[in-house]
Amino acid sequence: GIQVEQSPPDLILQEGANSTLRCNFSDSVNNLQWFHQNPWGQLINLFYIPSGTKQNGRLSATTVATERYSLLYISSSQTTDSGVYFCAGYNAGGTSYGKLTFGQGTILTVHP
């Protein structure tokens, strides 16, 4: 399977600030997803983005597949954005089909 690295591991912001989270992956991917894990443990799908750019409200994501990285942008952060953000991906070739590999996550804390 692929290797997934996320940065930064921790991020502390004041409400209203913008931030960028990065995900590097070791091989080409057929699936690259961003999640927000809420305090109850539920993984919320943010983006399915193996390539290109998508936007959803204050969040947007860009995956540059040829350079093997993805970025998650959070604008005008709110306290409810706090939590852990994971990226995960896999390459569908060979025996790795469906086997999402998760990064170690970015812990985001937004202060009022």
Next chain:
Amino acid sequence: GAVVSQHPSWVICKSGTSVKIECRSLDFQATTMFWYRQFPKQSLMLMATSNEGSKATYEQGVEKDKFLINHASLTLSTLTVTSAHPEDSSFYICSAETGTTSYEQYFGPGTRLTVT
């Protein structure tokens, strides 16, 4: 759309007993479901891949006789933790792939298992 449920959301059991966790895709058929485990302040680790009507495929280091997986229908997969011990206490999460137009996976809310 693409909702996955899990039951129970939390369970406490005594050492030596078995616990069954259900994972259901509510509004789509999932030929493939996945089971993950997450320890506190850590990332998710894939335990096994569950395909409807066939035996599950376990990741290296996961004991298949301890973590029994059954995928009896296109909307239900179950994970049974047999003879549970305190070290099996963890957060177990399932996911399902819609398998139609993309490889996107959707996750259940998780089950918190505590073995006393």
